[in-house]
Amino acid sequence: MxxxxxxxxxxxxxxxxxxxxxxxxxxxxxxxxxxxxxxxxxxxxxxxxxxxxxxxxxxxxxxxxxxxxxxxxxxxxxxxxxxxxxxxxxxxxxxxxxxxxxxxxxxxxxxxxxxxxxxxxxxxxxxxxxxxxxxxxxxxxxxxxxxxxxxxxxxxxxxxxxxxxxxxxxxxxxxxxxxxxxxxxxxxxxxVDRTLFRTGDRSAARQRLGLGDDRRHLLYIGNLLPVKGVDVLLEACRALDAQRPDWCLHLVGDGAERARLEAQAQALGIAGKVVFHGARPHADLPDWLRAADLFVLPSRSEGIPNVLLEASACGTPYVASRVGGIPEIASLGAGVLVPPEQPQALAEAIGHALEAPPAQPADGPRDRxxxxxxxxxxxxxxxxxxxxxxxxxxxxxx
Missing domain, CATH: 3.40.50.2000 (Glycogen Phosphorylase B;)
Incomplete structure (x- = not known):
């Protein structure tokens, strides 16, 4: 054809x-x-x-x-x-x-x-x-x-x-x-491409990325656009910071909202714990997912976000908004779903998931x-x- x-x-x-x-x-x-x-x-x-x-x-x-x-x-x-x-x-x-x-x-x-x-x-x-x-x-x-x-x-x-x-x-x-x-x-x-996205050694991934073990690493991967709700995630991180100081948020991706989000992190007093890494090659993402303690996707709207399938294939637990088709794939990974646009609920879910990560399912996403x-x-x-x-x-x- x-x-x-x-x-x-x-x-x-x-x-x-x-x-x-x-x-x-x-x-x-x-x-x-x-x-x-x-x-x-x-x-x-x-x-x-x-x-x-x-x-x-x-x-x-x-x-x-x-x-x-x-x-x-x-x-x-x-x-x-x-x-x-x-x-x-x-x-x-x-x-x-x-x-x-x-x-x-x-x-x-x-x-x-x-x-x-x-x-x-x-x-x-x-x-x-x-x-x-x-x-x-x-x-x-x-x-x-x-x-x-x-x-x-x-x-x-x-x-x-x-x-x-x-x-x-x-x-x-x-x-x-x-x-x-x-x-x-x-x-x-x-x-997902199962030759790339699969479980692996967390310590080795952190070493390759230069991440230490003295903090809990939160990860977001995606475009920095309003629909992705990264502003909500930053608000949630301020609430999280009042409960526990041992976290660091890594934002992998770029977009029109980057400057505004950097300013927001500064205004919230958490800029020292939020790292903007910019866009990274797709082949680098498995290491980021394996290195993270928790992946977070606070979107306002989604179809089926590939990044959640990729996180699931890497065995990385996640917290995500209950929007679009996300509930249809929740059983494929160790996921916790929260309502969109609610920073406090997101902060509580992140804290709980760090303390007691959700169980991994027997089966993950299929091969792309x-x-x-x-x-x-x-x-x-x-x-x-x-x-x-x-x-x-x-x-x-x-």
């Missing part, structure tokens, strides 16, 4: 750590299928990173994990004309899309993220008579009501696609409620290759179904 993927969630030369979960999903998909990627880069990101030593090639083409990738520039008006973002996205990637269809002749188009990626993919695929599937992640559906144009575009993308892949049952139900045909929606729970194989089978069925001739109506048959 030949798959043309369109997504903003993929690494590029300026953002090599971007959306590692999607990178590895596509890497495994390409092991058994021909794959080509269109991964646009927002013009504001290019401008912000213009002084970086890295450069996007002049032809905007790269190869990643053996996969040909084109990085068109995504032009849009920041904070204005949001109703046109889908059209801006479509116009920005149309040239790359048309070239890929001519050169690659795909069997199906796969977009990850509902709007504007999925919306544009549906329109572009229809121009070429190609079937299209949209993979939804969580916040693209769960938080679409923040802007009316996003809701309309998300609904149109899900209704127009030939197939929709949801990463949780909660998300699949929301997709159907928005008008996607139930028989065209598949729930595919993700897995199993999940990717399930996605591939769904794409093959979707492509085959769209090639089938439509049944004759009764009047036509007569």
């Amino acid at each position: 030949k798959i043309l993927a369109l997504t903003n969630l993929y690494p590029n030369p300026l953002q090599p750590h971007r959306a590692a979960f999607n990178r590895h999903r596509f890497r495994f998909l390409a092991e058994h299928h021909a794959l080509r990627l269109i991964a646009p880069v927002a013009w504001r990101d290019e401008w912000a990173l213009r002084r970086s030593a890295a450069r996007i090639p002049s032809d905007r083409r790269t190869t990643n994990d053996g996969i040909p990738v084109e990085h068109p520039r995504y032009w849009y008006t920041p904070g204005m004309l949001r109703s046109q973002y889908g059209r801006f996205f479509e116009a920005s990637v149309r040239g790359a899309f048309d070239r890929a269809v001519r050169e690659f002749a795909p069997d199906i188009v796969l977009a990850t993220w509902a709007y504007p990626d999925g919306w544009a993919a549906v329109r572009l695929a229809r121009r070429h008579g190609l079937p299209v599937a949209v993979l939804v992640h969580g916040s693209d559906v769960r938080r679409m009501d923040e802007f009316a144009a996003r809701r309309t575009g998300t609904r149109d993308a899900l209704r127009g696609a030939d197939g929709v892949i949801a990463v949780s049952a909660d998300l699949a139900a929301r997709v159907v409620a928005l008008g996607a045909a139930p028989d065209r929606v598949a729930t595919v729970l993700d897995g 290759r199993e999940a990717v194989s399930e996605i591939a089978r769904f794409l093959a069925r979707t492509a085959a179904r769209t090639r089938e001739p439509a049944p004759l109506s009764r009047s036509a048959a007569v």
Whole structure:
């Protein structure tokens, strides 16, 4: 099968750590299928990173994990004309899309993220008579009501696609409620790369990372964005500090909120116990997870967070918000769930988990290759179904 993927969630030369979960999903998909990627880069990101030593090639083409990738520039008006973002996205990637269809002749188009990626993919695929599937992640559906144009575009993308892949049952139900045909929606729970994420020696991991044994190490891995609730985690840590001083919080990741969160930690009087490590290569994350006493994910919204599956595979206990699809994977790890937006409840759960870590389950997450194989089978069925001739109506048959 030949798959043309369109997504903003993929690494590029300026953002090599971007959306590692999607990178590895596509890497495994390409092991058994021909794959080509269109991964646009927002013009504001290019401008912000213009002084970086890295450069996007002049032809905007790269190869990643053996996969040909084109990085068109995504032009849009920041904070204005949001109703046109889908059209801006479509116009920005149309040239790359048309070239890929001519050169690659795909069997199906796969977009990850509902709007504007999925919306544009549906329109572009229809121009070429190609079937299209949209993979939804969580916040693209769960938080679409923040802007009316996003809701309309998300609904149109899900209704127009030939197939929709949801990463949780909660998300699949929301997709159907928005008008996607139930028989065209598949729930595919993700897995982890078990060759990387597995249990290991905590002391050895700490030694490699330069962490001491004189503190209890709390860990957060993810983007520093409002939806991730790191501000709530900092408030919880101030409450925790009043009960026990033997902790240190490690924040692995980067994002637009970093400066504000650094200032918040300073204002709360805990800056000396909060370390911002920035983004780290995906291959480094297993050591961080093995080294931690406790992983914490205080998100306001989630689909199925891969980092919780990865923590579970490493045998690291966690405390997380009870949002989105997280309850669906709680049995796969040593997890404690708390309501979102409640720093005191989060602090109490962290304290209890440090004193008495929850029991590890007998079984953990599945291997990601199993999940990717399930996605591939769904794409093959979707492509085959769209090639089938439509049944004759009764009047036509007569």
